Amino acid sequence: MKNLLIKTIAISLLATLSSFTMADSAASTHASKASKHSALAGGHSVVGSVGAAASVVAIPLIVIGSAGVVSAAAGAELLDSNAAFAPLEISDEIILQDPSPAAAMQ
Amino acid sequence: MKNLFISLLLLISVPSFAGSQSNGKAQFSAENIANFAKQVEHYAARQGARAFIISRVGSDPDSLPRGINFTHTAIAIYSQISLKNGKKAKGYVIHNLYQRSKQPHISDLVTDYPVDFFWGVHQLKAGITIPTPAVQQKLIEAISNGSNKMLHNPNYSVISNPMNNQYQNCTEHTLLVLNSAIYKTTNLTRLYANNKAYFKPQVVRTSPFKLLLGNVFVKGVSTADHGSKVKTATFTTITNYLNDYGLLYKSVTLNAQGKITSNI
Numbered sequence: 066m067k068n069l070l071i072k073t074i075a076i077s078l079l080a081t082l083s084s085f086t087m088a089d090s091a092a093s094t095h096a097s098k099a100s101k102h103s104a105l106a107g108g109h110s111v112v113g114s115v116g117a118a119a120s121v122v123a124i125p126l127i128v129i130g131s132a133g134v135v136s137a138a139a140g141a142e143l144l145d146s147n148a149a150f151a152p153l154e155i156s157d158e159i160i161l162q163d164p165s166p167a168a169a170m171q
Numbered sequence: 172m173k174n175l176f177i178s179l180l181l182l183i184s185v186p187s188f189a190g191s192q193s194n195g196k197a198q199f200s201a202e203n204i205a206n207f208a209k210q211v212e213h214y215a216a217r218q219g220a221r222a223f224i225i226s227r228v229g230s231d232p233d234s235l236p237r238g239i240n241f242t243h244t245a246i247a248i249y250s251q252i253s254l255k256n257g258k259k260a261k262g263y264v265i266h267n268l269y270q271r272s273k274q275p276h277i278s279d280l281v282t283d284y285p286v287d288f289f290w291g292v293h294q295l296k297a298g299i300t301i302p303t304p305a306v307q308q309k310l311i312e313a314i315s316n317g318s319n320k321m322l323h324n325p326n327y328s329v330i331s332n333p334m335n336n337q338y339q340n341c342t343e344h345t346l347l348v349l350n351s352a353i354y355k356t357t358n359l360t361r362l363y364a365n366n367k368a369y370f371k372p373q374v375v376r377t378s379p380f381k382l383l384l385g386n387v388f389v390k391g392v393s394t395a396d397h398g399s400k401v402k403t404a405t406f407t408t409i410t411n412y413l414n415d416y417g418l419l420y421k422s423v424t425l426n427a428q429g430k431i432t433s434n435i
Contacts, residue, residue, distance in 0.1 A: 101290055104201035122253040123264040125311045127221055149304035150219040153249055155212045156260035159205050160252055160284045
C-alpha cells in the first residue's frame with residue numbers, strides 16, 4: 066500500500082509538472098528568430114514582398130479622412146465620425162523584429 | 172484498481188496553461204503564418220482600426236482550461252514603420268508583455284510585428300477587439316507617452332489576479348494600459364480599485380491539485396495573489412468589459428480560411 070501511494074504521488078507529480086512544462090517548452094525550445102528570417106526569405110507564396118525587413122523605428126499614426134493626412138499621435142484628433150472608420154493602408158512588406166544578438170551571430 | 176486510481180490522477184493533471192513567450196516554434200509553414208498575419212492586418216485596417224486588442228492561441232487549444240480561448244493578448248497600434256532598408260511601411264506594431272523563456276517568472280515589454288506575434292501559434296486564429304475610436308485614440312496616447320512601461324510589473328504569473336499588483340501577465344497588463352488610457356492615470360491604486368469595481372475576470376476552472384503543485388514547483392505559475400477562487404483577465408473578459416460600458420466597436424475571431432465570427 067505504501068509503495069502504491071509513493072508511486073501514485075510520483076506519477077501525479079510528473080504528469081502535472083510535465084503538463085506545465087509542456088506549455089513553456091513549446092515556446093522556449095523553438096526555432097530562433099534567425100531561422101524565422103531565413104524561412105521567410107525562402108518562401109515562394111507569401112503575400113507581398115519577402116523582404117523580412119527588420120524595423121528600426123515605429124511611430125503611431127492617426128490618419129484623418131480619406132485623404133490620408135498622416136500625423137503622429139500627439140495633437141491629432143480621431144473623431145467619432147465616418148472618417149474614423151475609413152480603411153487604412155497596409156504595406157506589402159513582411160516586417161519582422163530584428164533577431165536576438167545570439168541569433169544574429171549564427 | 173491500482174491502474175484506475177493512477178489513471179484518474181493523470182487525467183486531472185492534463186489541462187495546461189500556456190505562458191506568453193516570444194520565441195515559439197513554428198507549427199505552420201512560414202508562408203501560411205505570413206499570409207495569415209497579413210490577413211489579420213488587412214481585416215483590422217479595413218475597419219479603420221488605429222488601435223486594437225489582439226490575441227492568439229499559443230498552445231494546444233484542447234489543453235486550455237474551460238472558458239479560456241486565447242493564450243496571449245497585446246495591443247496593436249497602426250504605425251509608420253521605418254525599415255532597415257530605408258523604406259517606410261504602414262502596418263501594425265504590437266506592444267506585448269512577454270514571459271522570459273529561461274526565467275518564466277519574469278516578463279519584459281517587447282514590441283514586435285504580426286508575423287512575429289503569430290509565429291509559434293497552434294491555430295491560425297486571431298482574436299481582434301476594436302474599441303471605439305475615442306478609446307483607440309486614448310490607447311495610442313497611452314502607448315506614446317510610455318504608460319505601458321510605467322504600469323509594467325515584471326513579476327509574472329500566467330494566472331495573475333487582475334485585482335492586485337503582486338503578479339502581472341500579458342492580459343492584466345493590457346487591461347491596465349486600457350484603463351490607464353480611459354482614466355488618464357497610471358496610479359495603480361486607482362486602476363486596481365476600478366478593476367475591482369467594474370471588471371469581471373474569468374474564473375480559472377482547473378484541478379486544485381494541479382494548481383497547488385504548479386504553484387510550488389513551476390516558475391511562472393502562482394496562486395499566491397488569489398483568494399479562494401483563481402480568477403484572471405482574458406481576451407474575452409476584456410472584450411466583455413468594453414462591451415458592457417459601451418466602449419467596443421467590434422470584436423471578432425478570424426481564422427486562416429477567412430471565417431469571421433463575432434465574439435459578442
